[in-house]
Amino acid sequence: MNMKYLSATLFAVNVLLLPGTAFSQLKQNTSSGEQLNLTFNIKAGDATVVPGNTYTNPFGETYTVQKFRFYIAQILLEDSTNTSEQFFPDDYFLVDAGDTGSRTITVPISIKHLTAVSFLVGVDSVANVSGTQTGALDPANGMFWTWNTGYIMLKLDGTSPAAKVPGNAFSLHVGGYKTGENATRKIGYLIRHSQKQAVHNIVFNVDINKLFNGAYPIKIAEHPLCHQPGALAMQLADNYATMFSLGQVSK
Amino acid sequence: MKWLYTICACVIVIAVCSMFISAANKTPIPTPLNFTVPAGWPQPVYDFKQNPLTKEGFELGRKLFYDGRLSRDGNFSCASCHQQFAAFATYDHNLSHGINNSFTRRNSPGLFNLAWQKEFMWDGGINHLDLQPLAPMTDTLEMGETIDNILTKLRADTAYKRMFAGAFGSADITTQRVTKALSQFMLMLVSANSKFDRVMRGEDSFDLPEKLGYAIFQKKCQACHTPPLFTDYSYRNTGITTDMYLNDVGRMKITRNPADSLKFKVPSLRNVQLTFPYGHDGRFYYLQDVLDHYRKAVVNSPSVDPLVRNNMPLSNFETGQLKAFMYTLTDSVFISDVRFAPPGYENRAPKAPAEHEHQYKY
Numbered sequence: 016m017n018m019k020y021l022s023a024t025l026f027a028v029n030v031l032l033l034p035g036t037a038f039s040q041l042k043q044n045t046s047s048g049e050q051l052n053l054t055f056n057i058k059a060g061d062a063t064v065v066p067g068n069t070y071t072n073p074f075g076e077t078y079t080v081q082k083f084r085f086y087i088a089q090i091l092l093e094d095s096t097n098t099s100e101q102f103f104p105d106d107y108f109l110v111d112a113g114d115t116g117s118r119t120i121t122v123p124i125s126i127k128h129l130t131a132v133s134f135l136v137g138v139d140s141v142a143n144v145s146g147t148q149t150g151a152l153d154p155a156n157g158m159f160w161t162w163n164t165g166y167i168m169l170k171l172d173g174t175s176p177a178a179k180v181p182g183n184a185f186s187l188h189v190g191g192y193k194t195g196e197n198a199t200r201k202i203g204y205l206i207r208h209s210q211k212q213a214v215h216n217i218v219f220n221v222d223i224n225k226l227f228n229g230a231y232p233i234k235i236a237e238h239p240l241c242h243q244p245g246a247l248a249m250q251l252a253d254n255y256a257t258m259f260s261l262g263q264v265s266k
Numbered sequence: 267m268k269w270l271y272t273i274c275a276c277v278i279v280i281a282v283c284s285m286f287i288s289a290a291n292k293t294p295i296p297t298p299l300n301f302t303v304p305a306g307w308p309q310p311v312y313d314f315k316q317n318p319l320t321k322e323g324f325e326l327g328r329k330l331f332y333d334g335r336l337s338r339d340g341n342f343s344c345a346s347c348h349q350q351f352a353a354f355a356t357y358d359h360n361l362s363h364g365i366n367n368s369f370t371r372r373n374s375p376g377l378f379n380l381a382w383q384k385e386f387m388w389d390g391g392i393n394h395l396d397l398q399p400l401a402p403m404t405d406t407l408e409m410g411e412t413i414d415n416i417l418t419k420l421r422a423d424t425a426y427k428r429m430f431a432g433a434f435g436s437a438d439i440t441t442q443r444v445t446k447a448l449s450q451f452m453l454m455l456v457s458a459n460s461k462f463d464r465v466m467r468g469e470d471s472f473d474l475p476e477k478l479g480y481a482i483f484q485k486k487c488q489a490c491h492t493p494p495l496f497t498d499y500s501y502r503n504t505g506i507t508t509d510m511y512l513n514d515v516g517r518m519k520i521t522r523n524p525a526d527s528l529k530f531k532v533p534s535l536r537n538v539q540l541t542f543p544y545g546h547d548g549r550f551y552y553l554q555d556v557l558d559h560y561r562k563a564v565v566n567s568p569s570v571d572p573l574v575r576n577n578m579p580l581s582n583f584e585t586g587q588l589k590a591f592m593y594t595l596t597d598s599v600f601i602s603d604v605r606f607a608p609p610g611y612e613n614r615a616p617k618a619p620a621e622h623e624h625q626y627k628y
Contacts, residue, residue, distance in 0.1 A: 143393075144393055144394065145316075145394070146316065146317075146394040146395075146396035146397060146442075146445070146446075147394075147396045147397055147400075147441055147442040147445040147446065148442065149440060149441075149442050153413075153440070153441050153442070154397070154400055154413060154441055155412075155413035155414050155417065155441045159400075161392075161397070161400040161401040161403075161404055161405075162387070162391050162392070162401050162405070163391040163392075163519070163520055164391065164392050164393040164394065164397055243522070244522075245522050
């Protein structure tokens with residue numbers, strides 16, 4: 016082997032391929048080949064949430080949803096049969112109750128037997144300290160605190176007679192990336208399915224009522240507002256960690 | 267085997283070359299801009315690799331900085347509060363005017379040497395220079411606009427489309443590009459040409475009061491106002507009482523740690539002659555007022571810094587000498603540098619303000 020030629024060739028190939036990587040980034044619904052759809056069904060108890068409609072939380076407080084949005088990141092697909100995995104560390108998705116298209120995330124899947132899926136709710140700390148981001152993380156999306164840098168990982172805005180604040184407008188903006196205040200939560204599920212069938216669709220149910228009564232009871236009457244990282248945000252984050260449940264898995 | 271590699275390599279080299287040529291035909295490559303670290307200064311903390319400075323990026327940032335369209339009513343550009351002749355502070359205002367007859371809640375700091383700064387605002391709440399512009403843009407007491415509206419206005423302007431293409435390779439106008447361009451302009455605001463700097467470079471010398479003032483400064487002030495940047499970027503409580511209307515807790519607003527109550531970022535003292543009034547809420551009009559605070563009015567509370575606790579002993583002579591020294595930090599080259607003036611103003615650059623009563627007496 017002539018190493019000099021080989022390395023020159025490899026270098027050139029690298030240079031050629033480099034611009035290509037810019038286009039290989041994930042986009043919703045555009046990749047060819049096998050795809051996996053992760054769909055988030057937003058509910059309040061058993062009812063499907065439609066912004067503008069009114070629901071009742073476990074404390075009997077009625078509330079009308081205006082905005083409900085959260086970030087999903089770091090999707091990890093595992094195949095324990097073949098000990099292989101697919102990880103999407105740089106892809107962030109903003110799921111919005113008011114935007115049907117945003118509720119299904121599509122990623123290319125190449126592993127043969129999907130045995131586990133996990134993801135992060137929120138935005139990891141690196142993206143919180145690296146300047147202005149693009150795409151789902153564009154601060155223009157309104158999921159960003161400008162005066163105290165950091166992403167809002169999950170937001171629920173609405174009105175409730177229980178909220179003793181102007182306009183009865185309660186507003187829970189949960190974020191925080193620093194040690195001790197990190198509001199990201201990791202969610203993971205084992206997937207059981209027939210060996211012969213590849214999985215192409217996974218549904219997750221997301222119960223907003225758990226935001227009020229998951230790990231901690233958080234009444235709208237007592238906490239109508241959360242606009243900064245800290246203790247309340249951490250409790251709300253522990254609550255949203257319980258908000259997800261695995262729904263239908265299909266081919 | 268060898269000829270195969272040769273051919274392979276040739277084909278690839280040609281392909282690469284033609285790719286570059288075709289790319290070059292589409293959009294001209296922007297001209298790199300040099301960032302010079304003044305001799306003896308530490309390395310900047312800004313990551314230039316993520317935002318390489320170019321002439322085109324800088325000029326775009328400059329246009330944005332002076333453009334009122336970044337505000338809702340068109341009247342409040344960055345430069346309306348950050349004026350070059352005041353070293354990019356708001357001249358002679360304790361608080362600055364924002365949209366709808368509002369006032370900002372803090373005193374507008376001068377803008378310079380930002381490449382060395384890690385955190386921004388008096389409370390350090392913003393962790394990256396690129397993100398800083400988003401705060402005034404969307405603050406209802408400042409520019410009162412939404413990011414989306416700003417982008418819409420800029421996208422409707424063909425001059426901007428051309429400039430974004432020149433700076434970033436395509437005409438896309440995004441939040442990230444707007445803020446990176448603004449950073450390019452702000453990063454170039456380096457102030458390192460005051461009399462103090464000339465003296466340090468051996469090109470000039472202090473007169474007697476300046477020299478005596480420097481000696482006092484080294485003893486009593488530079489632990490916090492550390493040269494060459496004249497700040498160590500720490501957060502300190504200097505025993506200033508809270509204004510009951512502003513009720514500003516400072517750094518604690520960000521950390522929620524009671525130990526940080528009433529701590530504010532140590533401001534640089536470069537160009538301090540021009541950035542009056544002083545303090546995070548502009549409560550001190552004259553430099554003498556600041557010095558009088560340090561020697562007479564420090565309010566001891568648990569988080570007050572030991573260096574200023576129980577007041578600092580400073581005689582009248584010493585305050586005069588300290589002022590004489592602080593006036594040597596004025597950088598007249600910086601405030602009249604035409605590169606930083608509004609676009610198109612190269613030939614009628616703003617003049618330094620007339621000397622007023624800040625002229626020192628000792």
